[in-house]
Amino acid sequence: MDKNTIIGLLLIFALFMGFSFYTSQKNAKHREQVEKERMEQELRAREDSIANAVAVSMADQQNLNDTSTVATAAGTPAAETQKKLPLYAVAFQMPADAQNGDFTVETNKAIYSFARQGGYLKRIEMKEAYKFAPKDSVKPHVVLFDGDANSINIALMLKNQATVHSKDLTFSSETPNLVVTKDSATLSLKVYPAGTVQSGDSTAAPVKDSYIEYLYTFYPNEYHFGYKINFVNMADYLYANNLAYTLDWNAQLSCQERNCQIERDMSTVYYMDNVDDVDNLDERKSDKKDFSSPLKWVGFKQQFFTSTLIAQSGEFSTAALEVTTPAKNETQLLKTMEAQLDFSVSDLNSGSFDMMMYMGPSQYKLLKEYDLKLERQVPLGWGFFLLQWCNRYIIIPVFNWLESYGISYGIIILILSLFIKLLVTPVNYKTYLSSAKMRALKPEVDALSKRYPKADQNQDEMMKKQQATMALYKSAKASPMAGCLPALIQMPILIAMYRFFPSAYELRQKSFLWADDLSSYDSILDLSFNIPLYGNHVSLFTLLMTISTIAYTYMNNKLMSPATGNNDQQKMMKWMMYIMPIMFLFMFNSFASALTYYYLLINLITFAQNGIFMLTVKQDKLRAQLLENMKQPVKKSKWQLRMEEMMKQQQQLAKQQGRK
Numbered sequence: 001m002d003k004n005t006i007i008g009l010l011l012i013f014a015l016f017m018g019f020s021f022y023t024s025q026k027n028a029k030h031r032e033q034v035e036k037e038r039m040e041q042e043l044r045a046r047e048d049s050i051a052n053a054v055a056v057s058m059a060d061q062q063n064l065n066d067t068s069t070v071a072t073a074a075g076t077p078a079a080e081t082q083k084k085l086p087l088y089a090v091a092f093q094m095p096a097d098a099q100n101g102d103f104t105v106e107t108n109k110a111i112y113s114f115a116r117q118g119g120y121l122k123r124i125e126m127k128e129a130y131k132f133a134p135k136d137s138v139k140p141h142v143v144l145f146d147g148d149a150n151s152i153n154i155a156l157m158l159k160n161q162a163t164v165h166s167k168d169l170t171f172s173s174e175t176p177n178l179v180v181t182k183d184s185a186t187l188s189l190k191v192y193p194a195g196t197v198q199s200g201d202s203t204a205a206p207v208k209d210s211y212i213e214y215l216y217t218f219y220p221n222e223y224h225f226g227y228k229i230n231f232v233n234m235a236d237y238l239y240a241n242n243l244a245y246t247l248d249w250n251a252q253l254s255c256q257e258r259n260c261q262i263e264r265d266m267s268t269v270y271y272m273d274n275v276d277d278v279d280n281l282d283e284r285k286s287d288k289k290d291f292s293s294p295l296k297w298v299g300f301k302q303q304f305f306t307s308t309l310i311a312q313s314g315e316f317s318t319a320a321l322e323v324t325t326p327a328k329n330e331t332q333l334l335k336t337m338e339a340q341l342d343f344s345v346s347d348l349n350s351g352s353f354d355m356m357m358y359m360g361p362s363q364y365k366l367l368k369e370y371d372l373k374l375e376r377q378v379p380l381g382w383g384f385f386l387l388q389w390c391n392r393y394i395i396i397p398v399f400n401w402l403e404s405y406g407i408s409y410g411i412i413i414l415i416l417s418l419f420i421k422l423l424v425t426p427v428n429y430k431t432y433l434s435s436a437k438m439r440a441l442k443p444e445v446d447a448l449s450k451r452y453p454k455a456d457q458n459q460d461e462m463m464k465k466q467q468a469t470m471a472l473y474k475s476a477k478a479s480p481m482a483g484c485l486p487a488l489i490q491m492p493i494l495i496a497m498y499r500f501f502p503s504a505y506e507l508r509q510k511s512f513l514w515a516d517d518l519s520s521y522d523s524i525l526d527l528s529f530n531i532p533l534y535g536n537h538v539s540l541f542t543l544l545m546t547i548s549t550i551a552y553t554y555m556n557n558k559l560m561s562p563a564t565g566n567n568d569q570q571k572m573m574k575w576m577m578y579i580m581p582i583m584f585l586f587m588f589n590s591f592a593s594a595l596t597y598y599y600l601l602i603n604l605i606t607f608a609q610n611g612i613f614m615l616t617v618k619q620d621k622l623r624a625q626l627l628e629n630m631k632q633p634v635k636k637s638k639w640q641l642r643m644e645e646m647m648k649q650q651q652q653l654a655k656q657q658g659r660k
Contacts (some may be wrong), residue, residue: 001428011513030565035059040133048317090167092193097536103171105187107221110359119171119214120143120152121187124359129305130509142256142307144359151251156230157239163232167189171214180218189214193237209233223360224370227309228352235348243351249309251300253334256522257508259329259590263303266503267335269321269376270299270306278376281323288322295319299358300337301377304505304519306362308374309339313354316341364396381499390496394423403506410512413594417601420493421609427489428606432613437478440623444472445509461652467644476626501595514540515593522593533586542588543576549581555610 102122103114113123130139147441153167171189191209210233210442217226231238257263268287270280274294280301281287294315299308324336345351358374360366367374381387395538398419402412452465473479501507507518515522522539527605557577588596 034300037217047369092164092191095636097451101176103178103187103189104219105185105216106178107180107218107222109223112144112218114187114189114214114216115151115167116172117149117170117465118151118153118167119169119191120167121357121359122148122150124307126305126360129361129557130508132517132520142305143254144302144307145251146254149250151250152388153238153248153428154245155248156245157242159237159239160443161239166212178218180220181286182220184217184219185598187216187218190564193234208465209363211239219491223366224356224358227355227357229345229355230352231348231350232436235347238348240348243347244344247316247339247343249339251307251337253302253333253337255334256583257303258517260334261328262315262502262520263588264325264603266303266379267301267323269337269339270301270308271321272296272373272376274315276373277381280377281321284325286322286324291319291321293318295341297372297374298339298341299377300339301362303503304508305360306358306367306374308358308377309341310356310358310370310372311341311343311353312356313352316343318342360624361505362503379499379503384492387494387496387499390492391500394420394493395496395500399504399506408512409507409510409518409594410515410597412614413512413518413598414601419624421602421605423491424490425609427475428609429613432610433515433617434479436617436619436622437476439625440619441472441476441478442624445469446477448472460651463647465649470643472630475632477629478626487492498595501598502592504594507592507594512597515597517584518594518597518656519592522589522596535590537589539589539591539593539596541569541593541600542585542591545588545600545603546581546585547598548600550578552603552606553577553581555607558567582600 033242071386102116103639105112105114108127110127111123111125113119113125115122122494124144126142126144129142131142132140151167153165156164156166158164161618169191171191173189175185175187178185190213212229212234213232215228215230217224217228219225224656253267255263265283268283270278270297271291272278273291274296276296281289294313294317296311296315297308298319298321299306318339319342320338322338324409326333326335326339344354345353358370360368362379364375368375376382380391395416398416399412400417402411448465448468451468452461502519504519510515510518512518514524520533521537521539522541524540525538527536527538588599
C-alpha cells in the first residue's frame with residue numbers, strides 16, 4: 001500500500017468520524033426541540049383541562065349546592081364540604097381516605113403501587129431482577145415505572161358534555177394493601193359520582209350502586225395480571241350517547257442496564273394489528289404512528305423488559321402511538337412512550353372492557369407461552385426468514401437445553417459454539433478444499449500471467465486471460481466460487497448470533513471469567529476520556545476477538561493463492577482484509593461480551609479445524625489429482641458455452657472500438 005493510499009484511507013476515516021459527530025449533534029438538537037415542543041403541548045393541554053374543569057364547576061354548581069345542603073343538615077359546614085371537592089372533580093365524590101397513600105399489591109414476582117388519585121399503575125418493582133450497579137455495590141431492584149409521569153387516563157364526558165379525567169379522580173378500595181402468595185386475588189378500585197353520599201359526615205360510606213371500577217386480578221407466580229374497567233349504573237352521570245373512550249397510557253422508562261445507549265437503541269413501542277402482524281416504531285429516533293384499524297396489544301419494550309397492554313374483550317378500535325428519544329446527554333431517562341387506545345363499552349350501567357397487562361422480562365420462552373406473538377418483541381431478526389429460523393429452531397432450543405443442566409453460561413456458549421462449528425463442518429471442509437485446489441493450481445495460474453503480461457493494460461488481453469483461467473479451472477474440476485458459496489451459508493448463523501446475544505434475558509447480569517455481565521461489555525480498563533466511535537473503556541473479549549481475527553487473516557493470506565490482478569490490487573486487497581478487524585474493534589467494544597466471546601471462540605475453533613483439515617488433505621496428492629483431471633476431455637456446459645459466446649462478442653466489440 002503506497003503513501004497516497006494510506007493518506008486517502010486516513011482522510012476517509014477522518015471524514016467518517018467528523019460526519020458521525022456532526023449528525024449526532026444535529027440529532028441531539030432535534031430531539032431536544034421535539035421534547036420541548038411536547039412539553040409545551042402537554043402544558044397547554046393541562047391548562048385547557050383546568051379551564052374546562054372550571055366550566056364543569058360552574059355548570060354543576062346547582063348539583064354542588066344540593067350536596068352542600070345535605071352536608072349542612074348533618075352538621076358539616078357547606079364551605080368545608082365544598083373545599084373537600086376538588087374543582088376538577090366536582091362531579092365525583094372524594095372519599096374520606098383520600099390522603100391515606102397509594103394502594104400496594106405484592107406477589108412473588110413484583111410489588112405494584114397504584115395511585116389513589118387516578119387508580120392507575122404507578123410503580124412496579126421487580127423482586128427477582130436487579131438494576132446494574134458497579135462491582136461490590138448493592139444492586140437495587142429493577143423499577144419499571146416510578147412517579148406521576150407514568151399514568152393511565154380516561155377522559156369521561158359528563159351529562160352536560162363537559163369532560164373530566166380519571167387521573168384527577170380519587171379512588172377508594174376496601175383492601176388497600178394486598179399480598180398474593182398462594183391463590184389469585186383482586187384489587188377493586190372505585191370512584192363514585194357526587195350526590196351518592198348519604199350524609200355530609202366525612203366517615204359515611206358512599207352508596208355502592210353507581211361507580212367506575214378498575215378491577216385488577218393478580219396471580220402469585222405470574223408476571224401478568226388482569227385489568228378490567230367496569231361502568232356500573234353510570235348512565236345518570238355520564239353522557240349516554242358516547243360509549244367510546246380513549247385510554248391514554250404514558251410512561252417514562254428509566255435505564256436499567258450498564259450501557260444506557262445500547263438499551264435506548266433497543267427500546268421502542270411494539271404492537272400487533274388486526275391481521276396478527278407485529279411491528280414497532282423506530283428504535284433509533286423519535287417516532288409516532290396513527291392507526292385507523294384495530295390493535296390487539298401494545299408493548300412498551302426495553303432491552304430486557306416489556307410492559308404490554310393486551311385487549312381481551314375485543315380489540316382497541318383505533319390507536320395513536322408515540323416514542324420520544326431524550327437528549328443524548330441524558331443518563332437516566334431511557335425514552336418517553338405514549339399510547340392512546342380507543343375502546344368501547346356496551347352501555348354505561350353494566351358495560352366493561354377487559355384487558356391484561358404483562359409486566360416482566362422480555363424473555364422468548366416466557367412470552368411465547370401467551371400465544372399472542374408477544375415473543376416478537378425479542379429482536380431475533382423477524383424480518384428475515386433465515387435469521388429467525390436459525391434463532392427459533394437451532395440456537396434457542398439448544399441454548400435452553402444446555403441451560404437446564406445448570407452449568408455456567410460461559411460454558412454454555414462454548415458448547416454452543418462447538419455444536420455450531422460441528423454442524424457446519426462439511427461446509428467448512430468444502431471451503432478449505434476449494435482453497436487448497438487454488439493453491440495446487442498456482443503454478444498454472446502463474447504461467448497464464450506470464451502468457452498474458454499486458455492483461456492489466458489491455459482489455460482484449462485481460463479477457464483472453466480470464467477465458468484461459470476459466471478453462472484451466474474447468475479442466476481441473478476446480479472452481480474458485482466453491483469456497484465462497486459455503487461461506488455465505490454460514491452468514492445467517494453469524495448474524496443470528498449477533499441478534500440473539502444482546503437480547504437474551506438469560507445472560508443478563510450473568511458473569512464469566514472477568515466479565516461481570518455477559519449481556520453488556522466486559523471492561524478491564526475504564527478510561528477517563530471518550531474515544532470517538534470506540535468509547536471510554538477497553539473490552540478484553542473484543543480485543544482478543546480482534547487479535548484472533550487478524551491472526552486468522554494472516555494465516556489465510558499465507559494459504560490462499562494470490563489473485564490474478566496486478567500487484568497493487570493484491571496488496572490493496574490484503575490491507576483491506578486487515579482493516580476490517582480493526583473496524584470490528586471499534587464496532588463491538590460496547591456490545592454484549594457474550595457476542596464477542598462467541599466470535600473469539602469461533603476463530604479459535606476454526607484454527608483447530610483448519611489444522612485438522614491440513615493433516616487430512618495432502619497437497620501433493622490433490623495436485624496430482626487435478627493434473628490428472630486436466631488430461632481428461634472437458635464437456636462444456638450450456639452455461640459455459642453462453643459465457644464464452646458472450647466473451648467473444650465483447651472481444652469483437654472491443655476490437656471495433658479500437659479501430660475507431
